[in-house]
Amino acid sequence: MAKERIVIIGADAAGMSAAGQARKLLPGAEITAYERSPHCSYAACGIPYYTAGLVESETRLIARTPGQFLERQNIVVRTRCEVLSVNTDEGSMTVRDLESGKEFSDRFDKLLFATGAVPAIPPVEGSDAKGVFSLSTLESGIAVRKFADEERPKRVTVIGGGYIGLEMAEAFSCIRGLEVTLLDKSPQVMNTFDPDMAEFMAQAIREAGTELRLGEGLVAFGVKDGRVRTVITEKGEIETDMVVMGLGVRPNTALAREAGLELSVRDSIRVDGSMATSRPNVWAAGDCASTTHLITGKPFWIALGTVANKTGRVAGISMGGGGASFGGVVGTAMSKHCAFETARTGLTEKEAAEHGFKYVSTVIKTKTRAGYYPGAEVMHVKLVAEKGTGRLLGGQIVGGQGAAKRVDILATALTAKMTLQELIDLDLGYAPPFSPVWDPVQIAGRSLLGKMGGE
Amino acid sequence: MAKERIVIIGADAAGMSAAGQARKLLPGAEITAYERSPHCSYAACGIPYYTAGLVESETRLIARTPGQFLERQNIVVRTRCEVLSVNTDEGSMTVRDLESGKEFSDRFDKLLFATGAVPAIPPVEGSDAKGVFSLSTLESGIAVRKFADEERPKRVTVIGGGYIGLEMAEAFSCIRGLEVTLLDKSPQVMNTFDPDMAEFMAQAIREAGTELRLGEGLVAFGVKDGRVRTVITEKGEIETDMVVMGLGVRPNTALAREAGLELSVRDSIRVDGSMATSRPNVWAAGDCASTTHLITGKPFWIALGTVANKTGRVAGISMGGGGASFGGVVGTAMSKHCAFETARTGLTEKEAAEHGFKYVSTVIKTKTRAGYYPGAEVMHVKLVAEKGTGRLLGGQIVGGQGAAKRVDILATALTAKMTLQELIDLDLGYAPPFSPVWDPVQIAGRSLLGKMGGE
Numbered sequence: 001m002a003k004e005r006i007v008i009i010g011a012d013a014a015g016m017s018a019a020g021q022a023r024k025l026l027p028g029a030e031i032t033a034y035e036r037s038p039h040c041s042y043a044a045c046g047i048p049y050y051t052a053g054l055v056e057s058e059t060r061l062i063a064r065t066p067g068q069f070l071e072r073q074n075i076v077v078r079t080r081c082e083v084l085s086v087n088t089d090e091g092s093m094t095v096r097d098l099e100s101g102k103e104f105s106d107r108f109d110k111l112l113f114a115t116g117a118v119p120a121i122p123p124v125e126g127s128d129a130k131g132v133f134s135l136s137t138l139e140s141g142i143a144v145r146k147f148a149d150e151e152r153p154k155r156v157t158v159i160g161g162g163y164i165g166l167e168m169a170e171a172f173s174c175i176r177g178l179e180v181t182l183l184d185k186s187p188q189v190m191n192t193f194d195p196d197m198a199e200f201m202a203q204a205i206r207e208a209g210t211e212l213r214l215g216e217g218l219v220a221f222g223v224k225d226g227r228v229r230t231v232i233t234e235k236g237e238i239e240t241d242m243v244v245m246g247l248g249v250r251p252n253t254a255l256a257r258e259a260g261l262e263l264s265v266r267d268s269i270r271v272d273g274s275m276a277t278s279r280p281n282v283w284a285a286g287d288c289a290s291t292t293h294l295i296t297g298k299p300f301w302i303a304l305g306t307v308a309n310k311t312g313r314v315a316g317i318s319m320g321g322g323g324a325s326f327g328g329v330v331g332t333a334m335s336k337h338c339a340f341e342t343a344r345t346g347l348t349e350k351e352a353a354e355h356g357f358k359y360v361s362t363v364i365k366t367k368t369r370a371g372y373y374p375g376a377e378v379m380h381v382k383l384v385a386e387k388g389t390g391r392l393l394g395g396q397i398v399g400g401q402g403a404a405k406r407v408d409i410l411a412t413a414l415t416a417k418m419t420l421q422e423l424i425d426l427d428l429g430y431a432p433p434f435s436p437v438w439d440p441v442q443i444a445g446r447s448l449l450g451k452m453g454g455e
Numbered sequence: 456m457a458k459e460r461i462v463i464i465g466a467d468a469a470g471m472s473a474a475g476q477a478r479k480l481l482p483g484a485e486i487t488a489y490e491r492s493p494h495c496s497y498a499a500c501g502i503p504y505y506t507a508g509l510v511e512s513e514t515r516l517i518a519r520t521p522g523q524f525l526e527r528q529n530i531v532v533r534t535r536c537e538v539l540s541v542n543t544d545e546g547s548m549t550v551r552d553l554e555s556g557k558e559f560s561d562r563f564d565k566l567l568f569a570t571g572a573v574p575a576i577p578p579v580e581g582s583d584a585k586g587v588f589s590l591s592t593l594e595s596g597i598a599v600r601k602f603a604d605e606e607r608p609k610r611v612t613v614i615g616g617g618y619i620g621l622e623m624a625e626a627f628s629c630i631r632g633l634e635v636t637l638l639d640k641s642p643q644v645m646n647t648f649d650p651d652m653a654e655f656m657a658q659a660i661r662e663a664g665t666e667l668r669l670g671e672g673l674v675a676f677g678v679k680d681g682r683v684r685t686v687i688t689e690k691g692e693i694e695t696d697m698v699v700m701g702l703g704v705r706p707n708t709a710l711a712r713e714a715g716l717e718l719s720v721r722d723s724i725r726v727d728g729s730m731a732t733s734r735p736n737v738w739a740a741g742d743c744a745s746t747t748h749l750i751t752g753k754p755f756w757i758a759l760g761t762v763a764n765k766t767g768r769v770a771g772i773s774m775g776g777g778g779a780s781f782g783g784v785v786g787t788a789m790s791k792h793c794a795f796e797t798a799r800t801g802l803t804e805k806e807a808a809e810h811g812f813k814y815v816s817t818v819i820k821t822k823t824r825a826g827y828y829p830g831a832e833v834m835h836v837k838l839v840a841e842k843g844t845g846r847l848l849g850g851q852i853v854g855g856q857g858a859a860k861r862v863d864i865l866a867t868a869l870t871a872k873m874t875l876q877e878l879i880d881l882d883l884g885y886a887p888p889f890s891p892v893w894d895p896v897q898i899a900g901r902s903l904l905g906k907m908g909g910e
Contacts, residue, residue, distance in 0.1 A: 013892070043825060043887065045892070046827055046887045049827075049828060054828070054829055055827045055828065060826075305885060305892050306885045306892055307882070309892050309893060326880065327880055331882070332882045332883060332884050332885075334884035336886065343884050370498060370501060371515075372504075372510045372516055373510070374510075402860070404884065405861070405884055405889050405890070406860070407884045408861070408863065408864045408881075408883045408894070409863045409867055412868055412881055412883075413871075415871075415880075415882065416870075416871030416873070418871070422870075425781065425870075426863075426866060426867055427761070427762070427784040427786070427787045427800070427870065428761065428866055429787050429788065429789035429863055430500070430759070430761045430787075431500060431789050431790050431791065432498065432504055433504075434789060434796075437500070437760045437761055439863070
């Protein structure tokens with residue numbers, strides 16, 4: 001009897017988490033992962049810090065090489081191999097070796113889509129000029145760093161005011177000390193935050209030295225001798241030596257769609273809690289798969305390393321015949337720009353309204369530590385709670401060192417469906433170097449409870 | 456009709472939190488707080504940092520003065536006034552003005568005991584010598600700082616390896632740069648941690664420059680010319696210029712006992728969820744009152760500023776006729792010694808065993824940030840979970856910057872009675888400057904689930 005054959009498309013966080021779990025449960029199976037890029041199993045979230053030079057070598061971002069996977073876990077990883085088509089009925093697929101250009105076919109008993117996400121690239125003139133980059137894979141990060149190191153740009157324009165944009169602006173301004181312009185057509189940075197909280201971020205970005213141009217759309221790139229020279233916007237022109245685009249990502253699911261898999265929100269692959277797709281023996285995990293939002297109960301899509309690791313783990317256990325289920329997410333995300341930290345979880349005001357919740361909200365200003373303790377920095381907490389019940393719906397945190405990771409308290413409380421009163425009653429850690437005596441999230445809880453007439 | 460009269464004994468965190476809440480609900484009531492010491496409403500947890508000189512003036516520790524309480528909230532605070540006896544049936548009390556020495560009587564309709572805790576002082580010879588201090592009130596902190604500033608001791612002995620002891624050792628060694636010996640008769644520091652985790656702390660204390668002498672009891676102080684010269688232990692003599700004792704505290708409840716109030720665990724005042732005592736119209740809050748341990752469900756006593764603030768708030772609302780209830784605590788506490796952070800919540804292995812739980816536990820070593828991100832420091836997480844159900848029972852965290860406040864995730868998960876699987880599924884915040892992709896508490900959760908055969 002032939003060995004059971006497991007094929008994984010995409011050898012990054014989700015794919016290789018799944019491979020590892022499947023290997024534990026199925027010691028005798030053949031496991032092969034195909035990866036389009038030259039690298040597998042790397043820390044994508046570390047790319048901005050690598051381009052900044054904070055992480056010396058790209059090898060530091062790579063958790064494990066194909067050689068190590070083979071040696072330690074008997075998992076075959078074939079990089080620079082693109083899966084072109086999949087037949088889920090027959091368990092067959094066509095693959096192209098991107099090095100040789102040759103195509104070959106493969107078969108599988110079980111298949112995992114871990115194809116990740118692809119960056120949005122605006123169809124504007126000049127996008128292909130030298131000096132214009134879009135950050136997504138490690139390969140693209142290496143190209144950005146190489147250009148910055150070798151071409152020594154003085155003026156850098158970052159397009160997109162989301163996580164990647166803010167982190168890349170930090171890389172070039174605070175860390176490399178260049179002249180940075182951050183451009184976004186939206187009137188606020190970080191659209192996953194409410195405008196009032198985004199305003200604190202905008203202020204911090206400007207204070208850290210970046211020129212922030214909001215409400216200003218990209219029109220084209222001005223190119224001379226094949227090289228980017230200007231960013232042409234709706235409102236003017238920005239002289240620049242380099243451009244990095246971080247305009248968000250979408251699920252990479254063209255292959256899955258062609259293979260007949262049902263799609264869900266934002267064209268992510270529809271999966272159940274075990275990460276099984278609509279086709280038997282086919283699973284999906286990571287940035288290409290849908291998940292459930294635990295507050296709205298609705299299908300949701302988010303591209304994050306944490307979720308990719310978790311869903312990859314569950315998919316691997318499921319493929320291995322074990323019982324595992326992933327309940328969903330509350331939409332937690334965090335980042336920093338220079339010394340300014342940001343985090344969010346659950347629903348913003350805007351999202352609460354969109355999902356039909358009646359809500360109340362508050363924003364409080366406090367300190368990261370006891371006010372008298374050296375290094376206490378300003379932070380703001382916004383909470384959104386359901387009117388009437390006081391159930392916590394979401395939270396946003398911005399501020400100095402130590403502010404953002406407090407989002408975990410809110411994420412945990414949201415998962416447990418706690419009310420503001422329950423949040424206030426939590427027995428959280430306190431000592432003057434770490435927190436005011438009421439933790440900032442509890443100060444916000446008291447403020448909001450007060451607004452509701454409860455305090 | 457006479458105004459309703461509320462009297463509060465003890466004008467610190469619990470007492471003044473209660474006074475503030477009562478004032479909101481009873482705008483017409485008379486509210487008087489008696490305080491034995493010269494200071495009211497100060498941040499007791501900041502005293503070690505004040506003695507270290509990190510907090511310049513003691514006024515920075517004082518949230519509000521008697522004058523401010525009177526002006527802003529019409530609350531009378533009488534410092535240097537000691538309540539000598541209370542008659543709860545008659546609603547009367549005797550008070551001594553410690554300045555004049557005169558006694559007077561007062562009456563109350565509602566009474567709050569917020570008498571706090573008193574430090575344990577060993578009955579050894581030489582305790583009253585110049586240079587021997589016990590840290591408890593702000594007054595004692597001022598005395599310690601004055602001695603350190605004026606007498607310029609070179610060698611300091613700290614007695615007691617608990618929170619106060621470790622913080623005072625930090626104040627004198629890492630901050631003031633003196634030669635410090637830390638003495639404890641117990642074989643480990645920090646008895647609220649399991650020995651394996653305490654061992655990491657002991658190592659950090661030694662590496663930070665303090666001479667740690669464990670398993671060595673205090674016998675007496677050697678005194679010359681009225682001044683401490685040596686600490687005489689079971690094993691030898693330590694030359695010293697100054698001694699600070701931090702040997703723990705016990706509830707200050709002699710007055711409550713004499714007034715006939717029922718006592719609970721460790722002679723704390725027995726209260727219900729509304730902080731009402733066994734006598735009508737008498738409440739208790741803060742370090743003098745009992746509470747409930749949410750994991751064991753049993754009466755519990757802990758002396759912490761966070762709990763004092765919370766129970767004070769509830770007592771004040773109750774006294775004001777509002778509905779409020781305090782469910783209890785999970786025993787969260789945190790601290791640091793120089794750059795080394797420590798935190799604990801829930802039950803240790805030892806406590807789990809004492810309370811009859813069948814448990815499993817694990818200790819993992821990881822980093823505070825993504826391993827490749829600059830400044831990632833070593834941290835250890837220990838988790839204790841119930842055998843069979845996988846319910847989280849407690850956690851201990853030690854390590855570098857950013858390690859300890861993660862205890863909040865565990866405290867929140869404990870309160871929500873989460874299992875290890877639920878802990879692993881939590882959607883916690885991640886970005887390379889803040890965390891590995893699986894938060895350290897989740898790495899520990901996966902390790903323990905693995906031990907239980909669940910992963």
